[in-house]
Amino acid sequence: MYIVREQGAARLTLDEAARQAGVSKGGVLYHFRSKDDLIRAMVQRLIEEYDEQAAAMYAREAEGPYRWARTYVGLSFDPRGPGADPVGAAVLAAVALNPDLLAPIRAMFHDILERLRSDSPDPTRALLIGLALDGLFLNRVTGLHLYDDATMENLRQTAMALLA
Template sequence: MAGQETRTRIVDAAMRIVREQGAARLTLDEAARHANVSKGGVLYHFRSKDELIRAMVQRLIAEYEDQIIRQYEQEPEGPYRWARAQVRASFQPDNNCNDPVGAAVLAAVALNPELLAPIRELFTSLLERMRADSPDPDRAMLVGLALDGLFLNRVTGLNLHDNESLSRLCNTAMSLLT
């Protein structure tokens, strides 16, 4: 278990570095220093910076999927349940799409498209869930694409919408799914 704890500490440290200092400052040496382990300890768990970034991607995916599942469990049964859950999760203020690490991970993925595979798997799974309980899959996909735009708006730091307009957009998206 100590190995898993160390691995978690290293990923936590890497995410903290990106949040506080920016993606350019993320190195294996910095991750080791912030996690209070040797560089050898980092290399034992992550053979390269790409592997560390892959672990960060996996963490963000798991957190996002957990948010959607929590929302799904709260949604009443019926058509568009997965789509409604995704809309609600996407508009939550604590959504990890608001985390600056998302932008850094997006940049890393742009430099190494291989890192995109787990993200592609998540989005494929989300789309399949939405299609499965949607009487009009195209409508659900349209809302899903709007959520993708919201995600990109957040991770690029554009933040073009205030809380009031985000609330209206959430309500509009939900009205399309009734």
């Protein structure tokens, strides 16, 4: 992920991956038959990292209605959360070149939607907040950073108040 994080998706090649890992291209090809396989593995790793962060934050959230929605708000505004890693934008860019690679990400978001519905007395409210948070995620991974810290905190508090 270093290549994508530091140099962007366009620089991700099997040759560059081998060079960065200090192995031969054959060593990389042993694990990844193609650049698409390498990107699939990166997407899977990002999903696993998200799941770990979500589980940890969910465990810290108080039981009750909207627990998953509150978790999603917390993850979305966490400066170390899923939207904070620049590799996310690069992986999305790489996935855009081959929409078939989007399937695991689509499945992850379907899971998020089911979680939001699962414990929400008003699923529409939870889904609407989730949709707004998806926009925030895209804002962060694309590096737009349209909102200052005070605005972000106000938005976080407002989202949590809507779930109280």
